[in-house]
């Protein structure tokens with residue numbers, strides 16, 4: 198059948214995909230289609246929505262800002278929402294960082310961190326161009342972010358154009374996992390080996406701390422992040438935390454670096470930054486990094502920026518989103534506890550394995566006879582079943598996960614989990 202829609206949708210196999218569901222409005226954890234059918238947004242609309250759809254305070258903040266200033270060039274000019282937001286971000290990061298660099302999506306926040314790290318060495322006359330990254334990682338869809346991400350699958354056509362990275366294994370763990378210490382040791386050993394082979398060539402390491410998102414909701418422990426930090430610091434390797442997904446409460450704490458009590462050199466944030474209202478991202482870094490750019494030599498400047506950098510409407514949304522995080526921090530604990538109460542029940546399901554929970558993210562893998570991975574459609578029937586009953590999920594291959602907005606009521610989450618259990622036991 199010919200597709201004559203005017204829109205080319207992202208991440209969508211255009212020939213096989215069913216027509217998209219048309220959403221008319223949202224309220225709290227629910228989306229409503231044009232027929233009035235309600236759907237619980239159990240994946241927070243690509244993990245961005247933290248405080249619910251059309252959250253009244255964030256809506257008000259954007260409307261107020263709209264009457265004052267919609268946008269202004271962000272070089273040579275500044276504005277209050279960006280200044281207030283920057284101070285606020287440093288504050289909620291417990292002053293581990295001292296500079297905020299704005300951009301407008303997760304991929305570009307990652308590009309900025311990678312460029313800042315590489316140029317930091319260059320500016321000091323010791324160029325280093327090797328980057329350590331984790332197997333299975335996803336950092337976005339721009340070329341730098343793709344290069345630092347897992348190879349194969351989506352990126353295959355471009356692979357020959359990527360820069361090389363040094364991959365090490367991610368010590369993914371789950372409930373009742375007896376081999377977690379062994380996997381962590383293997384990762385650290387692999388890191389040390391790579392460092393020994395490429396001494397003085399490595400600029401930085403990039404990791405999705407505590408949860409690898411698109412790679413299959415793989416979770417690692419805070420203990421691993423601490424060990425990783427020690428080795429990197431000993432070897433003068435800068436550490437980038439890609440917290441585009443894990444930021445703003447997903448791991449049960451404001452940020453993974455706070456949960457793990459670690460001190461990365463860079464943190465990339467986006468998604469929950471504006472509560473899912475407006476595109477915005479930031480790269481946080483330290484004075485140590487900034488000082489290598491603070492120079493009379495103009496060639497030491499970070500020549501990077503985007504047209505919508507620090508958009509005032511986005512900044513206004515983000516200021517209010519941080520407020521919401523401060524006020525409603527207990528919701529994260531409630532959702533984690535609710536998911537946690539389902540762990541024993543999920544463990545009784547024969548067809549699922551690797552059940553894992555970190556903060557407000559619950560995941561498991563459906564066992565199949567075929568290969569594991571994104572292109573496996575084991576989660577498809579569960580997705581259809583739940584969609585019919587008004588719950589939106591979007592498995593990553595045979596990995597099923599739930600990542601709801603923090604305002605989702607317990608009664609609605611319980612309804613969804615009961616449906617999931619009935620389906621899994623029956624199928």
Ligand SMILES: Cc1ncc(COP(=O)(O)O)c(C=O)c1O
Nearest residue numbers: 302303304335336337410441442
């Ligand atoms: C960990 C991580 N980094 C980067 C990105 C890219 O963000 P964006 O889609 O806003 O470019 C994503 C998106 O899912 C992500 O999960």
